Amino acid sequence: MDTGPLLLTVVVAAALVFAFTNGFHDAANAVATSVATGALRPYAAVALSAVLNFAGAFLSLKVAATVAEGIVDSRVITLPVVFAGLMGGMLWNLVTWYLGMPSSSSHALVGGLVGTAFVAVGASAVKGMGVVSVVLLPALLSPVAAALVAGSGSWAVRWVTRGVPAGTRERGFRAGQIGSASLVALAHGANDAQKTMGVIMLALVTGGAVGAGEAPAGWVVVSSAAAMAAGTFFGGWRIIRTVGWGLVRIRGAEGFTAESGTAALVLVASDSGFPLSTTQVCCGSVVGAGIHQGVSRVRWRVVAELAGVWLVTSPGAAALGALVWWGARWVGGIQGVGLMFVLALVAAFWFYVAADLRPVNASNVNAERVGRRMKWEEA
Numbered sequence: 001m002d003t004g005p006l007l008l009t010v011v012v013a014a015a016l017v018f019a020f021t022n023g024f025h026d027a028a029n030a031v032a033t034s035v036a037t038g039a040l041r042p043y044a045a046v047a048l049s050a051v052l053n054f055a056g057a058f059l060s061l062k063v064a065a066t067v068a069e070g071i072v073d074s075r076v077i078t079l080p081v082v083f084a085g086l087m088g089g090m091l092w093n094l095v096t097w098y099l100g101m102p103s104s105s106s107h108a109l110v111g112g113l114v115g116t117a118f119v120a121v122g123a124s125a126v127k128g129m130g131v132v133s134v135v136l137l138p139a140l141l142s143p144v145a146a147a148l149v150a151g152s153g154s155w156a157v158r159w160v161t162r163g164v165p166a167g168t169r170e171r172g173f174r175a176g177q178i179g180s181a182s183l184v185a186l187a188h189g190a191n192d193a194q195k196t197m198g199v200i201m202l203a204l205v206t207g208g209a210v211g212a213g214e215a216p217a218g219w220v221v222v223s224s225a226a227a228m229a230a231g232t233f234f235g236g237w238r239i240i241r242t243v244g245w246g247l248v249r250i251r252g253a254e255g256f257t258a259e260s261g262t263a264a265l266v267l268v269a270s271d272s273g274f275p276l277s278t279t280q281v282c283c284g285s286v287v288g289a290g291i292h293q294g295v296s297r298v299r300w301r302v303v304a305e306l307a308g309v310w311l312v313t314s315p316g317a318a319a320l321g322a323l324v325w326w327g328a329r330w331v332g333g334i335q336g337v338g339l340m341f342v343l344a345l346v347a348a349f350w351f352y353v354a355a356d357l358r359p360v361n362a363s364n365v366n367a368e369r370v371g372r373r374m375k376w377e378e379a
Contacts, residue, residue, distance in 0.1 A: 007334050008207040010341060011079050012200055014086045016227040017345075019196040021093040022105040023053065023231020026192060028240040029102075029262065029282040030185035030232075033255035035365060036244030039177035042237075042365055048178075049185040050233035056189020057225030062273035063191055064216055067198025070130035071110060072117045074205045074212060080328050081113075081120045082203045083337055087344045088112030088321025092313060094351045100238040100246075100360070101309045104277035108317040109195055110135050115318020116325045138274050139310075146265055146281045147288030153257035154292035161253075173252030180259035185232075187266035188278050189225065195275055196224040237360040243283060244365070246302045248290030258285040280310065 030053075031045035040048070068074070072081075089105065089112035096103040110131065117125040161169050197216045200223075204210045210217075244250065250258070262278070262285045269276035283306060290298050324344070328336035 004334075007079050007083075007337060008203060008209060010334070010337055011083045011086070011203045011207075014083050014090075014341060014344075015196050015200045015203065016223060017348075018086045018090045018093075018109065018199070019193065019224050019227035020231035021090050021097075021348075022109075022192055022196070023050075023228040024234045024236040025093045025097050025103075025105050025231075025239060026188060026279055027232045027234075027236045028243040029188055029278045030181055030259075032240045032243035032282070033250050033258055033286060034177045034181040035240060036250050037174055037177060037252050037255045039174040039252065039255065040181065042240075045181065046233055048182060049188075050229040052182055052185035053189035053193065053232050054225045054229035056186040056191075057193035057197075057221060057228070059186070059190040060270050061194060061197070061215060061221075063194035063270055063275050064197040064201060066130075066134055066273045066275055067109075067195050068201040068205070069212065070134055071127055072113055072202070073125050073127060074202055076121050076125050077117050077206055078120070079203060079207050080325060080337055081116050081125075082199065082206060084120075084321045084325035084328060084340070085109070085113035085116040086199060086321075087324040087340065088116060088317040088319070091320045091324075091344060091347060092317040094348055095316075096309060096313075097236055097238060098351050098355050100242045101306065102239045102243050102279045102283055103306075103309045103313045104139070104279045105192065106195060106275050106277045106279075107135065107139060107310070107313045109199070110275070111314030111317035112321035113199070114314070116321035118318075119322045120325055134274055138269065138276050139280065142265065142269075142276055143280045143284030143287075146261055146284030147291070149261040149265065150254075150258045150285035150288035151291055153261055154254050154289045157253055157257055158292065170252045173256045176256045177252065177259060180256050180263065183263035184259050184266070184278075184282070187263045187270065189228070190270040191266050191276055191278060193225045193228045194270070196228065197221060198275075200224065237365045238355065241360055241365050242302070243286060246299060247283065247286050247306075248293070248298045250286060250290060251293070254286075254289035254292060258282070258289040261285045261288070 030049040034040040089109040092108040328340045
């Protein structure tokens with residue numbers, strides 16, 4: 001296939017579209033509990049999150065290096081492979097957003113890249129140890145660690161504030177949530193925006209525009225951060241409602257500890273270069289904090305549904321990426337990549353129109369959940 005400047009431009013554009021879907025898909029990680037408890041108004045929450053997501057992207061570049069060099073071999077893959085992997089991750093984000101399920105954008109991206117590289121080149125294109133050490137193991141451990149941290153934090157803050165009147169305590173924790181939600185947004189930018197930077201750098205290395213191991217240029221950092229911040233501002237209200245109300249009815253103290261625990265774990269992972277799933281950390285923290293109210297207060301059926309979605313995220317994105325790659329290969333050349341890009345954007349528009357038939361927005365995001373299949377109605 002053609003690997004000229006036009007194809008490279010299309011791949012970079014695809015990466016920025018993925019970053020946009022990452023932003024609105026994962027907006028819930030920073031704002032869901034604050035919106036659910038009333039600590040922040042919905043639009044104020046997503047605006048604050050968007051600004052801090054953008055700022056967080058400049059804190060570190062270690063995760064970008066991991067994504068660019070530690071998952072697939074840039075020496076043997078091609079630009080169409082990178083493109084198809086991005087589209088697999090993007091389409092999975094859209095499917096799960098439509099269903100209101102907070103799946104991992106990180107695992108969707110990694111699954112798309114790995115699956116496409118495997119079918120296009122073979123197992124030699126996948127760095128198996130890198131996938132296991134920086135993706136699979138953190139995926140298994142991070143929700144548990146988050147639940148333990150948030151659960152311990154909830155117990156500690158309740159014990160420390162046991163003599164404070166309930167109303168005063170709740171108002172204080174809601175005010176504290178403004179700061180803790182800000183930290184989560186900053187941490188999300190520090191981790192997730194770098195994944196797009198890493199993929200753009202992978203594309204630039206694959207296309208011969210830069211050498212392996214080079215740090216992302218300024219335009220890569222700024223464009224990735226801006227795309228994700230823009231997506232965050234649009235607000236993934238469907239997922240915000242699931243995280244804020246679907247797992248457990250969160251209160252101010254639990255919201256504060258869940259957000260604080262999420263921010264701490266994600267910032268540590270970013271500094272260590274791990275592309276952690278902020279979605280899994282956030283949901284683990286919410287469940288861990290909610291258990292403090294009583295095990296029966298957690299909606300375990302929803303937790304089980306989320307766990308099922310998490311298990312199929314990487315394989316699902318891999319399958320979608322493989323389909324995009326086969327479609328582009330069948331047509332051939334830049335025309336095939338261009339056609340698949342257009343079809344992916346058409347699919348995105350269809351999901352938007354279909355979701356608008358049963359809208360979830362800032363006005364009804366705090367409505368109660370009813371039923372077992374993520375069906376909702378306004379309170």
